[in-house]
Amino acid sequence: MRRITLRTGIRWKITLAIAAVGALTALALSLVVHSAARVSMLESARDQELERVQYIARTPDAGRKPIWGAKINDPDLPAELREKARSGRRGTYIHESPKRVPEVWAAVPLGNGQVLSMHHPFRESANMVRDLDRALVVGSLAVVIGGSAMGVLIGGQISRRLREAAAAAQRVAHGDPEVRVRDAVGGVVRDETDDLARAVDAMADALQQRLEAERRVTADIAHELRTPVTGLLTAAELLPPGRPTELVRDRAQAMRALVEDVLEVARLDGASERAELQDVALGEFVSRRVAALMPDASVRVVADEIVSTDPRRLERILGNLLANAMRYGRAPIQVDVEGRVVRVRDHGPGFPEALLREGPSRFRTGSTDRAGVGHGLGLTIAEGQARVLGARLTFRNVAARGGAENEGAAAGAVAVLWLPEHAPTATGSFPIIQLPG
Incomplete structure (x- = not known):
C-alpha cells in the first residue's frame, strides 16, 4: 500500500x-x-x-x-x-x-x-x-x-532562510563553487540555520577539494600515458603486416582513444571550458554532420532555427550520441530536429534503469543487454559538453507495444538535447534578460 x-x-x-x-x-x-x-x-x-x-x-x-x-x-x-x-x-x-x-x-x-x-x-x-x-x-x-500572525511572521522568516539555503545548495550541487550558503542565508539574527549553512559550506568545500584532487590525478595519469601510447602506436606501424600486427594496432588505438577521452572528461570536470559561439542553422548543421558521421541514419527536420552555439562541441555531442546508438542499440537510427531540440533514437533494448535514474556514469556501460565494448565515457562526455553549452541532455526509453507480456519492455532509447534560448557568455554564465514591461 x-x-x-x-x-x-x-x-x-x-x-x-x-x-x-x-x-x-x-x-x-x-x-x-x-x-x-x-x-x-x-x-x-x-x-x-x-x-x-x-x-x-x-x-x-x-x-x-x-x-x-x-x-x-x-x-x-x-x-x-x-x-x-x-x-x-x-x-x-x-x-x-x-x-x-x-x-x-x-x-x-x-x-x-x-x-x-x-x-x-x-x-x-x-x-x-x-x-x-x-x-x-x-x-x-x-x-x-x-x-497565528506571529507564527506566520516567524515561520516565514525561517522558511525564507531555509529556501535560500536550499537554493544555494542546489547551485553548489550544479557545479558553482563560488556560492556560499551562509552568504545566501544572510540575516542579522544567528540561529540553527546559520549552523546548517556553515556545515553545508564546509561539506561543499571538502567535496570540491576531493573532486579537484581526483580530477588532477586523473588528468596527470592520462597526460603521462599519452607519450608511451603514442610511442606504442609508432612502434606498431613498424611491425610487419599480419593478424598480430592488426591486433596490436587496434588495441593501441583503443588505448589512445581512452586516454583522450579521460583527458576530455578531466577538462570538463574542471569547469574551465568555455564555448566558442557561432550562429548556425541547427537543422542544416545536424543533417550535414549526421550524413558524415553515420550515413545510414535518417534525419528529419521538423522546424529549423538559428542557434548561437559551439559547432565543435555540438558535433562532439552528436557524434557520441550516434556512436552510443550504433554500439548498443539497433537500426534504424533516427535523428529529429525541432527548433532547438535534437532527438537521437535507436530501436534497441533501451537505456538501463541505472542510467535513467542517475544519469551517465564513467566506466559503466550499463546492464548486460546493452554491454559490450566501450568504457562508458561517451555519454559522460556528451553530458559535460552539453553543460558547457548551457544545454540539457535527457535520456528516456520508448515503451514497447503489445500486451501484458511486453509490459516494462523498451522499444528503443531516446536521447534529447535541449539547446538554450540564450547562449552562455564568455565567462560561462548566462545573461540576465530584461523582459518588456
Missing part, C-alpha cells in the same frame, strides 16, 4: 502549532475564569439573600406580615432548606433548572415551627456571567489570531 504524505511548509507548521497552543491556553484560562466568576457571584448572592431574610426576621411584623416578598412556611421552599431551618439553623440553597435561571433561597427559623424564607432569581449575575463569557471568547479569538 502506498503511504499518503502531506507536504506543507514550515511556516504553516509553526503557525498551526502556535495557534493550537494559544487556543488550548485560552480555553483553559476561560474555563477557569468562568468557573471562578460564577462561584464568586453565587456566593455573593447567597450572602446578600441571607442578610435580607435575617433583616426581615428582626422586624416587628416578621411573624405576621413579612416585607420585601418574604414568606412564612413557603410551600415551594426546598425540602433540604426547610429541614435545616426547622432544626433551628439558617441557611441558603441554589435551585438550578436546565431551562430556567438559577434561584437563590435563604431561610431562617422564627420559632413555633415557623420558617421565614425568600428567594430571588440569579438573573443579573447570570447576565454578567454571559457578558464575561463573551469577553473571554473575543479575547481567546484575539489571542489565537495574534498568535
Whole structure:
C-alpha cells in the first residue's frame, strides 16, 4: 500500500502549532475564569439573600406580615432548606433548572415551627456571567489570531532562510563553487540555520577539494600515458603486416582513444571550458554532420532555427550520441530536429534503469543487454559538453507495444538535447534578460 504524505511548509507548521497552543491556553484560562466568576457571584448572592431574610426576621411584623416578598412556611421552599431551618439553623440553597435561571433561597427559623424564607432569581449575575463569557471568547479569538500572525511572521522568516539555503545548495550541487550558503542565508539574527549553512559550506568545500584532487590525478595519469601510447602506436606501424600486427594496432588505438577521452572528461570536470559561439542553422548543421558521421541514419527536420552555439562541441555531442546508438542499440537510427531540440533514437533494448535514474556514469556501460565494448565515457562526455553549452541532455526509453507480456519492455532509447534560448557568455554564465514591461 502506498503511504499518503502531506507536504506543507514550515511556516504553516509553526503557525498551526502556535495557534493550537494559544487556543488550548485560552480555553483553559476561560474555563477557569468562568468557573471562578460564577462561584464568586453565587456566593455573593447567597450572602446578600441571607442578610435580607435575617433583616426581615428582626422586624416587628416578621411573624405576621413579612416585607420585601418574604414568606412564612413557603410551600415551594426546598425540602433540604426547610429541614435545616426547622432544626433551628439558617441557611441558603441554589435551585438550578436546565431551562430556567438559577434561584437563590435563604431561610431562617422564627420559632413555633415557623420558617421565614425568600428567594430571588440569579438573573443579573447570570447576565454578567454571559457578558464575561463573551469577553473571554473575543479575547481567546484575539489571542489565537495574534498568535497565528506571529507564527506566520516567524515561520516565514525561517522558511525564507531555509529556501535560500536550499537554493544555494542546489547551485553548489550544479557545479558553482563560488556560492556560499551562509552568504545566501544572510540575516542579522544567528540561529540553527546559520549552523546548517556553515556545515553545508564546509561539506561543499571538502567535496570540491576531493573532486579537484581526483580530477588532477586523473588528468596527470592520462597526460603521462599519452607519450608511451603514442610511442606504442609508432612502434606498431613498424611491425610487419599480419593478424598480430592488426591486433596490436587496434588495441593501441583503443588505448589512445581512452586516454583522450579521460583527458576530455578531466577538462570538463574542471569547469574551465568555455564555448566558442557561432550562429548556425541547427537543422542544416545536424543533417550535414549526421550524413558524415553515420550515413545510414535518417534525419528529419521538423522546424529549423538559428542557434548561437559551439559547432565543435555540438558535433562532439552528436557524434557520441550516434556512436552510443550504433554500439548498443539497433537500426534504424533516427535523428529529429525541432527548433532547438535534437532527438537521437535507436530501436534497441533501451537505456538501463541505472542510467535513467542517475544519469551517465564513467566506466559503466550499463546492464548486460546493452554491454559490450566501450568504457562508458561517451555519454559522460556528451553530458559535460552539453553543460558547457548551457544545454540539457535527457535520456528516456520508448515503451514497447503489445500486451501484458511486453509490459516494462523498451522499444528503443531516446536521447534529447535541449539547446538554450540564450547562449552562455564568455565567462560561462548566462545573461540576465530584461523582459518588456
